[in-house]
Amino acid sequence: MTQTRIYLDYAATVPLRVQALEAMRPFLEGPAYNASSLHREGRAARAALEEARERIARVLRSKRSEIVFTGGGSESDALAIVGLAAARSGKHVLSCATEHAAVLGAMNALAERGYEITTLSVDRHGALDVDAFAAAMRDDTALATVMYANNEIGTIAPIERLAEISHERNAAFHTDAIAAAGWLPLDVGALRVDSLALAAHKFGGPKGFGLLYVREGTPLVPLVPGGGQERGRRAGTEDVAAATGTAAALEAAYAEVERSTEHVRRLRDRLERGLLAKVPLSRVNGSEPRLPDLTNLSFSGVRADLLAARLDLEGIAVSPGSACTSGVAAPSHVIAALGTADPSAAIRISLAPWTTEIEIDRVLQVIPNAVSELRRT
């Protein structure tokens, strides 16, 4: 007896897109190649690697040389934050309370190296106050970092404006665009950022692979020094298979982004309206503008880990908070920062372009009952 699973945790990860797998196959199944070798096998691998970089650069409207391949999204964030700060003289860095653990971890690493950290709070909707951001900038601010869209509640920050303010104060501006990727425009010129981090597996590329856009001329101290790969910004034998799969996945995601956005927003809104109507004392965390693919909900008095476990038994995979704090259902620091709901009581439901109305309607049946039962016990 197999149960059809309803997976609604796509913000945690998306399966490898078929276009990505097909692009990777020749490199997984073929003969030996090292893109840094000078012989024919090496040159062919190098050409494939640079073609992948070019295709990714086209989506970001950047130069090919501005794309650094890394071993994942967290590494991209760490490379940008530690690497940009270390290359500048100021010893102050600026961030926000609702950033991803990878960003907060990199900020802590800077604190241990003697940097002063300012962590801005957000309002009850999850929004950062732009004036407070400007006021927190100092003459010795090396770097500010604010995520493009929040991975738990989906709120979108005014990146262009924050980058502009940073530049007026001669600070570098980094954005973690990992949750935004596949949904929001990644035009780095329009966003005015100095660096932007992506994780391939969040838009249907392979796991263990990420990339960092770094604006030309921006000094960066590498996290992994050594063999000079990635123009000295990240050493190690290049993963041509992953780069090629990432390019294919990114193109596939953006080729259909308008239709996908309309589809997931319609289903997400149907889900939200249904749950708010059916479940007393329920609320949506975070407000517009926000990502179309996810919703974060609190059901007063109901622990999210228990609710998620209950839904799991009913065949529905959702997440209490984010999967990115490894295997632990700790209270969400994002919900805590809003100050409006119990941080242990928020669940995230996230959709994919292939999510169906039938799946959403099943969730609309199951959650109200599960909440009622949990509230009774």
Next chain:
Amino acid sequence: MTQTRIYLDYAATVPLRVQALEAMRPFLEGPAYNASSLHREGRAARAALEEARERIARVLRSKRSEIVFTGGGSESDALAIVGLAAARSGKHVLSCATEHAAVLGAMNALAERGYEITTLSVDRHGALDVDAFAAAMRDDTALATVMYANNEIGTIAPIERLAEISHERNAAFHTDAIAAAGWLPLDVGALRVDSLALAAHKFGGPKGFGLLYVREGTPLVPLVPGGGQERGRRAGTEDVAAATGTAAALEAAYAEVERSTEHVRRLRDRLERGLLAKVPLSRVNGSEPRLPDLTNLSFSGVRADLLAARLDLEGIAVSPGSACTSGVAAPSHVIAALGTADPSAAIRISLAPWTTEIEIDRVLQVIPNAVSELRRT
């Protein structure tokens, strides 16, 4: 008209072993999973990840919890060297002139943070003087790092003894075992190391993936902080496919290591003897004990990049030095450290268990002619 290529640059990279690809397939082709998610999909991925870790730990005779998965060999070296040093109070670190660029790069990163670096020289055979190593240890030595086997000339260092000396002086000892993997025993207890770095693609696992053994109780500052994955030692969504492929490749390499060693050593010795006999003014760089799978040769007056390019046209892929200094045929720092041969005149020929006598005999025909012609011009 396709030419059958003779690839003899397996020290640069080995193709993905069929056992690795088959192990990875379910994770590449299957539905979404994030090993840090708490629902059923996440728990299944976590179980597969930990099974892979257990299988790898068995080869290293370590505990499962001592294996940290990373984004590659260079990252493993950087994590160990910067991470072990930063967790200790001493500000002196000790290394060797013939280390891989990833190690030397990490040492430079420490130098920029105020550490004092001692880089020991080697003799004309590539051997480190154990007494000189002991004499260079100081009361404030935080870390010593010496590679298990050299990636260019194959010389094997007395790791157990160096680790012992380091511990007598309360310093941590790291070894880069990337070139040794698949050939030499990786028993970390016998080696007495505190940490040991591996790159999966060097023994038939996937590219973009590595691992670091870190002895239990050894403090380590993470390079990529954040979500708490890998017990806080390396943040980022776990790459279950790569971990599973790496476990399968490592097991496959060691299941046949005795037979493989005998095979490649016999062919390597045949190649060396033949070339030394046929080519005047030729020499082998590095002496026993050394890896069985590679040879490094100098042909006096012949630039290695020109010779490698010539062989490439004849269908033979070999490397002038290492591929690990990205795409640049720079003079080898390893050969320079020996002081016996022109560092621009050394080529590395490296074999796999599936290399044939026919391939070796073809090389024995082609190289003497190529050297003669290059010497004439």
